[in-house]
Amino acid sequence: MAVHIQVNSPDLKLDENCVVHSMPCKINHDGQANVSGFFSPYIENKELDDSSDGVKQASFRGYPLQGKETVIPDGFKGIVVTEMKKPLTDIEERNLVVSKKFDKITYWNWDCFPVNNDSINQSMDWLTLSKMIHETE
Template structure:
């Protein structure tokens, strides 16, 4: 199976900004819903930003695949810089799996930054000082 992403830099620049809501749930329906009944005072929400240097993309499958081994094509339908993140029973926090995944972008950025020779020498000097101070 191959997956083709159908968008380019031009499409990305022209894409409409969307108002996105992330619900960590499986919904077995497609249609009208009484929002006031289902999204009551038990639900919790927070607005999250896409990590700095990144852009959120909304992609949609053009056709439902016949089976799991079928080729798939996805197209860009919108972009977002922030989104509303919902939890059912608690205020969203950095302990949520989804937020932890977003934090990985910061970790990857920190791990991939180049280190100058000056930074390396300064760290070696700090380590030597700390070693001298330890009993």
């Protein structure tokens, strides 16, 4: 299956960054949601002790969350893609359109505090490492 990503759309404003959260849950909905109307106002920056290092606290549907903001490494851009028409089978080509961009992401854990070994931090480290390995002088 081929995946095509269209970057230049006339109504796309790539000069504005959007706010992105990675939540530890699965929601059976695929589309726009008014998350900021229900979630962002309740985020608290709490310094619990010297080791908390900018941990944010919030709750979602009654579950306590601990989160941290992670910046996308230099030389990379985070993008949000939208699929206008979903294919009927897994072998059909997929056409995605870049709808927004972001330069940082807030990720949330519900059962533990954010640490450097979280998968999102490891993936950001991998981006930096792979760029260093594959750069030519």
